[in-house]
Amino acid sequence: MKAITATLGIAVVAVHAAAFVAFADRARGSDLEVALHATPLASPVLAIDGSIPPGVASRVTVDDRDALAGAGLQHLRWTARYQGGFTRDVGATQLVGPFQDPAAKACTGRVLIGQKVLGSVAATITKMLETELAGEEIFGAGSYRKISGVTLGWAELANHPDDKGMIGAAPHGYVRVALRLVFDRVEIPVIVALLPKVDQGQLHFELATRAELDFDNRVLQWASDKVGGNKLASRLARRQIDQSLITTLAPPPPFDLPGGQRLEFTYCDEPPELHDNAYAILPFAVTIGRVDGSPLALPPRLGHGPHATPPADLGLAIDLELDALNALLFELWRGGFLDRQLADVGLDRQFNRDPLVTEYLSIRISPLRLALPPVITADAHGLRLVADGRLAINDGAAVTTGRVFGGLSFAVGARGPLDVDLRELELSCERTPTTLVPCYADLVGALRDRGADFHGVLTTAFTKLLDDIFVAQRLGAAGMPVDLVIGAVHPSVTLAPPNGTLRLSLDAALAPIK
């Protein structure tokens, strides 16, 4: 009997041990797992469809789909909440339309030129005209001696009624050049009106001139008319003034990027606006293309953004509506520039070589590759850039594809010219290409909690990026002796969430061509 009970007791222990081993594998609980159904990377409307296991349904909340209805890079998140404030997130990202049309050449950017810039151009024009007129002799007027009183200004007809007879109508304003040509015996006051027009992607100026030779005697006046002061003025305007203005009113030049990619800007169909003695606005478009094999992947279209009235002392500025910024980001993504930049920056190397990582973590990551173009939208506090990337996570022998969704916020002019903060960071892992699970949640949570620590480095990085793009850029045109050189960039934003406009005020000055 003793032996039987002892055997039974040992058997009970053995059964416990076996049961523990058997059930330990199942003692994982219901983890959050999202099975994606028919969820393309890009869609005209939000079309993220996923299902979760019933076991976790009671603790899972899903983002409000209505709040994700607009155009942009929309991220639908399933969040399982646990006591202590711990969460497990899985998110799926989709590029949601409406999208920009590559053929439309929508006017999403504007170059703003203040009267100040035009004033600096006047001196250049004077020099050019003096060169042109050197040795010029007009019958009755004598030899050319000098030019005086050159003024160049944005003009509206309402303030210059005398010009109406010369140019007829100028609903969007015009460039008014006034100068006096001094000859031996006569001074010829010249008024040149240039009406900017964009036609088939090219800026043209329609010229109207008025030259009044004021001789002391009627004979000479008669002779002047015969000589044709207006012709002289037209000739000068067409040769020199037109050229200078085209340079001034040109869209930003193309940016050649490493790897052979080029960002191109073009005139769009909206006419320039010229405001009397204040500023001129030249709308332009960002040229975009399509992604091979993924025709739906295009930058989102938010529509025209708000525009702030330029300041009175405006020099040179570029307004980039969010559509323009998103078009630029799209182009940079489409050509692989962003992926290359990310690889160059070496987030993966920095992470993998971080002493803390090498010492404490078993995971290593591959370079981040953006699966979709980053998108910028606006909220009440500033601009928000979101991106969706893929990376391989090596943890020992296991390799997992991770989907990283990150968000940066840009506050302009709050604490400094530009403040960049990490606002969102999520990592979901692909159990299969269509099954997403949370992974390394505590690690990502710790990084996210340390978002404030990244403020400095992010701000510095993006400020540098702006400087790299604009500072020391030379805007010029063939035949011009000078370039417009950008010295500094001062960003500001105008918000109308989810839209907005980034204004880059450029400290620009004319400088001789090197």
Add this chain to the structure above:
Amino acid sequence: MGETANTLTVKGLRVALPDGRVLIDTVDLDIAPGEVVVLLGGSGAGKSTFARVLFEREELESAGFDVVTTQLDLDRAQLGLVPQRGALFDHLDVRGNIELALRHANQPAEDAPSWLERVGLEPGLAKKGTPVTKLSGGQAQRVAVARVLASRRKLLFLDEPSVGLDPHRVRMLARLIREQVKALGISAIVVTHDVALAAGVGDRLFMLSLDDRKLDQMFVGRWPGALEDLGHAPEERGKWLVELEAALVDHLAAFGDKPPPSGPVPRGSALRKVARVFDPLISPFRVAMQSMLRVPGQLVRHPGDFAIVARRVIAQTLLRPLVFYAIVSSLIGYTVLFVISKVGGAGIRPDALLKQIGGSYVVALAPALSALLYVAASGSATNAWLGSMGLTKQTLALDALGVDRRAYLWAPAWLSAALCYFAVAILFALGMLIGGLMVCRAQGVADPWHMLTADIFDPRPERIRYVYRAVFLVWMYGWGIASDVIAKGGAPKPEADAVTRGMTASVVACTLWVVGWELMSVLVVFKL
């Protein structure tokens, strides 16, 4: 019973020690109803062994003794015992001792005071709450007699009942035995060194000879019968006391130092030795099953008895060391989390480390730490209690009352010890949490209570297995420790040192049990 009407018939009893030495050689003994037989003999003559043959033959054989009889007619259920010094149950009061015997004799209606009166004690001693430890030696011995009488046994075995009694009380005891034997029509075997008791109580006197190890009847044909019976003059009593003492002293003088004769080593001795070596390993499993199987029956049939033993064990294992557990667990919790908060070194935020650790230190450490502490403190207390019951023959007395010690003692003690461990584990976890809470507050961790308890009450999926492991370990430690403590504590205790050996062995075995399961569970959980 056998074919005779004797209460006890033993023929050809031979008992050899594990090494082959013969302790009792070919002993025959008959006891008729209403007869009192006295066994005399020197130390080491085998008197106690004779008692063990009657009461604990199985244990004796398990211990390596070779017990052989050609005939043993004994109704074990009719055999009662008055151990040395009474062996009153110290977890019961005086009344409880009597009532336990009455209940198990199916006489619950009878009252304890009348049985105390019957043995010449004040009925007031039956007042509830009168502890047995307050009784004098004589009172304790009488209560023990009352208890065994109340059990309605037909054959009483009184083992050195006069130890510690003054001459007057010895005679009173002798008269009491005679009176009750006559009154109840029962028989008795009295084992004693005490000449006065032997002469006063015995119908027949036997000497367990140190010379040939046989049982020799003394004064055959001459013995006048129990001298405390009426009709014996003081002179006659004096004469027989002198003669009896002389016979005893002469025998001891002649053979007192004679060792038992050697004999062949019992067959199967090696096998028994192996079994004895492994018994401490196996016995907990046996006790577990025996207790497990008896808990329901004992709970249903004797809930009062169950509650009494359980209360005792709960007091020993949970209530008395409660503050100790609370303080130690809080200090451990504080220390562990404090150290963790510092291991990051310069540049590592302690609150981030603490948040990452959460309550996992409790889930990981509480089962093992609480178990080891429980074994050392609570387990040893119960072990010692059970051991002392064995040492003082209380467990033997239980058997002699017809009380199955496995049902009465082990089952409730086992269940209580297991449940108390579960309570201690919970308390320990709570203490560790409180200790950790203090560290978290000092480090400015937000909502620390919810953060710390998340790993217990609402763990994230990847941490559920650790909770599963902890719950499993607590379960295994609970009944495992209880089984070992009961097995080691309930094992035979021939001498005081066996009690401490049992405690030490239990601490060692339980520690190995804990360490083994920790290792096994870690391998299973982390290999997945």
